[in-house]
Amino acid sequence: MQQSSQYSRSLGIKVWRQMPQAKVLAACALLGPFAACSTELTRSPDLRCLPEQTVHWRGGTLRLENDLFTGTDRNYTNGVAFTVVSRDLQGALRPECLPQPIGWYARFIGWADPEFWRESGAQSASQNVVVRFGQAMYTPEDKARFDLIPEDRPYAGLFYLGLAWNRRVHPQAANYEMLDVRELTLGVIGPWSMAEQSQDLVHRVRGIDLFRGWDNQLRNEPAFQMAMERKFKPYREGAVRPGWGSDVIGSYGLRVGNIETAASTGLELRTGWNIPNDFGSYPIRPGAENRPPSNVASLRTTNPQATQAPKPGTHAFLNLEVKAVAWDFTLDGNMFRFSHNVGRRPWVAQAAVGISSQWVFVGRGVRLAVMRVWRTREFDQQTGSHTFGSVALSLEF
Known part of the structure; x- marks a missing residue:
């Protein structure tokens, strides 16, 4: 027995x-x-995680935006964001090979948007992870008034953390490639965003009068947003398009949440020397962080230099965007309680003109992008359009 x-x-x-x-x-x-069972069923019985299936951080970007660059101090008055981006992950998705929060997010995307992973295992596909955190602040025009200003936008602050998944795909036999982005943003609106303290600190250091009406800012509430975007451009190999050239990048996207609910479409035109093989330059927003494929970016240290390696270059760009807005917390106020709000306009257009330059310094890739942004009126009572400056410094670790 x-x-x-x-x-x-x-x-x-x-x-x-x-x-x-x-x-x-x-x-x-x-x-x-x-x-994510459909992906798991396609993998081999070998359950070991390969280096190209795990997260290794590749570089970061620091962005600063302020309307003092253009001589004003109102509306969207300051934004700062720091992002870190991973090296490209190759092959079919392996959530169990990722840090736990990123693995959970990958499974969430697979459940909420199964089509996103359909081509993730294709030979022409790669994906990477982006972590972004930052702060944004908004003020009315009159900084001296202590009382609530009904005809001007609310005082508002936002502190947030974003987690994005970029998937880059070159369809077979096509002369173009696409970048699909899914970014989840979580944060807090209101005094907990520390927008008042941040602005006061900068104004004191620079000897600028303080805004007096922060007691009227929007109240504390959780902030969330899911952003989905697709960009597309002509297909290129290598880290740059060598020599003089031009290209066009198209995009369309959807953002849903109490930070902003909007649909957008945009176009970027670039011209210059050794244009990077990425998907353009943008002000702070979901889906802004993208770079050339990491497998060619790492060739910057080869000797002799590989033909596909990064090369110094400079280009000018023009970025145009139109969006239909259904909700904007900076204008509509708090979603979960009564608050000050103004008459939001349903259509907003934006244009950005700038210069971007990249170079290799002591074996590291460095990039600096400077732009001026014009935005049409966002609410009925607004006195004219708004302008601000944006600076982004990127580094390859």
């Missing part, structure tokens, strides 16, 4: 080991849609 029991148990273990798909199906039944 004991020998029979041992034989049955060993036979069961042998059969189970020879049925890797059965294991996955059992896990899918237990974990549900977040398990």
